[in-house]
Amino acid sequence: MKKVLFTVALLLGACFASAQVSAVKEAKSLKSKPEEAAKVIEPALTNPETANDPETWKLAGDFQKAMYDDENMKLYLPGGQADTTRLYNSLAKMYEYYLKCDEMEQAKVKSGEMKKPKYRKKNANALKTLRLNLINGGGDAYNKGDYADALKYFGLFVDVVNEPIFADDESLKADTLNALYACYATLAANMLKDKDAVIKYGTIGKEDKSEGYRALMCLAEAYGDKETGDSIKWLEVIKEGTEKFPQQEYFVGNIMDYYIQKGMVDEGLAQINKLLATNETPYFLYVKGILQFEKKQYDDAIATFNKIIANGGDLVAEAYAKIGDCYFFPAQIVVEENSELAIDNPKYNENENQIKALYEKAKPFYEKAKELKPDNNTLWGNYLLNIYWKLNRAEYDSLEKELGL
Template identity: 70%
Template sequence: MKKVLFSAALFFTACAVSAQESVVKEAKSAKSDPVKAAQIIEPALTDPSTANDPETWKLAGDFQKSIYDDENMKLYLPGGQADTAKLYNSLAKMFEYYTKCDEVEQAKVKSGELKKPKLRKKLAKALVTVRPQLTNAGSDAYNAGNYANALKFFGLYVDAPQNPLFADEDAVKNDTLTPLIANYAALAANSLKDNAAVIKYATIGKEHKEEGYRSLMCLAEAYGKGETPDSAKWLTTIQEGVEKFPSQEYFIGNLMDYYIQKGKIDEGLAQMDAVLAKNSTPYFMYVKGVLQYEKKDYEGAIATFNQIIAEGKDFVAEAYSKIGDCSFFPAQEIVEENSKLSMDDPKYAANEAKIKELYEKALPFYEKAKEAKPDNRQLWGQYLLNIYWKLDKEKYNALEKELGY
């Protein structure tokens, strides 16, 4: 009985193999219609009896290449209208199937079933020819907000130099565009909050001399946020950004925030002075002024902010507001002190006079900030309300109405 069952099993296995082989033959006979042929061969890609044959994968890739070539030709014909979704889909599948073909063939060489690979060179040449189109596919997907597809296409481009299939293709291995495209892959991954992909591609992209800052920004976001933030790697990334891309405000701003939070203001000021010596911008001066303010070096901060105002470029409204802060917040400390004193306490009246003096000193700067940026209420709104409440109830009522309170 066991022998009969075993024989039956062999029979059904043979039938299954024969069925999949017939699928491959049917697909070959339909190659004049590559779309149909591609559909026919799909079952053979998952059945072990045919999926372990490199020729199956090559054939599947060839069908995708024919689909790609047909659509690509339309791009160059007068009045031609290519189906770009179809074009790009076949492009991705070409890479998938030809890569799988190479993997299967190499496995057979390693096992001794084949003496040497026969297909790698031909497959590589075919993919090298169409590889530049991956950047167009990625760009179209990214611009359409399809970040998953953008990551797929950009990723295929960037992964190619590490793909054994291209081991003998110097044009791919030495491609100077790879770090640039890696930046775009990192941006797509960042939009998907795929931190693993961000780290993979940004590590390559950050080496691009002009655009590498994008990857470093994405890396900083990946290390600074997510389920497992890594503060040490975040800081290293920010510092690398400051060193490599000193004109990018993102890195300086984040590093100075770090110094303030950690109470390392003197260290931050020393670094800002070094940065300003090489590249003096209104933003960098503003950051220095904020550090001086945090150190309670109000005189130094005001001098820095006045320099920004004198230049009359960017951050003028912010500089006015921050000069106001140099008087307003010391006044708030006295307000807090007075809240704990009896009104009969002699110190209370003296404090009230000092509060008024500081408010009067801050007032014109907040008003100038409002004049410079009337839509940015964070720079002046609550501060002016507090001051007007103390100094001018009529203006307080008018501003309260203006702010919609």
């Protein structure tokens, strides 16, 4: 019985394989109807009898290319309406099938079944000619919020240059667009929270001179993840971003926060002074003032913040508030000291006078920040409440009401 069943299985297998060979022949006869031909040849792509034949994949790729060409033509016809989903899906499948064809050919060349590839040159030319259209596919998908397809198309644009079919094509490897669109692949991967893809494409995309900062930001997010991140690589990426794209506040802000948290304020000041030497922006001045504040170099910090105010533009309100901090926070040290003293202690009254003097100095700067940014009460709200409580209860009551406390 087992022998009979085995024989039947062999016969069925032979019939199935024969059916796939027949399907390939039928698909050939339907070349003028590529959509039908693509459906007919599909089973042959998974049957070992036909899937190992380069011609099967070449035909499948040809049908996808024909479908792509038909849809693409509609873009150039007056009033033409192209199905962009079908258009770019066919393009991606054409790439998949032509690359598989090349893989099968190389295997046969290596085994001695073929002397040289039959389809490589023609397929390579088709892939290279249409490669830029992968960008359109990626952009179309990204704009629709379809980040998986955006990653597929942008990723394919980048990856294909390293395929064996282009082993001798140095121009593709040198294409500056590779890094640019690796950036966009990284952005799509970041939207999908695909850390592996972020790292893969971000490592390439960061080399683009204009948009590489986007890839580095995504890499920083990936390495900065609390659960799966890598703090050492995060710091490397932030430092690289600061060096390559010093105009991007994201990197400067992160590296300065790191220096402050680690107590490495001198290192932060050295780096921000280096940046200021070539590009004096309000943000860099603001960062320098904060670092000076952290070192308790209050006079130096005030001078830096005053420079921001004198120049006008961005961060003026913040600079006024930080000058207020340079008086308010030293006062808090005295407040803390007084909390340990008895009221009848002569030092207590001396401290009270010092607190009031510092508050008087801080008050106009917080009030100016409030005037400039009345909606941003984190700059001035609690500080002015503390000051008014000490100096003027009527103003305290008014501000408390204004803040809805």
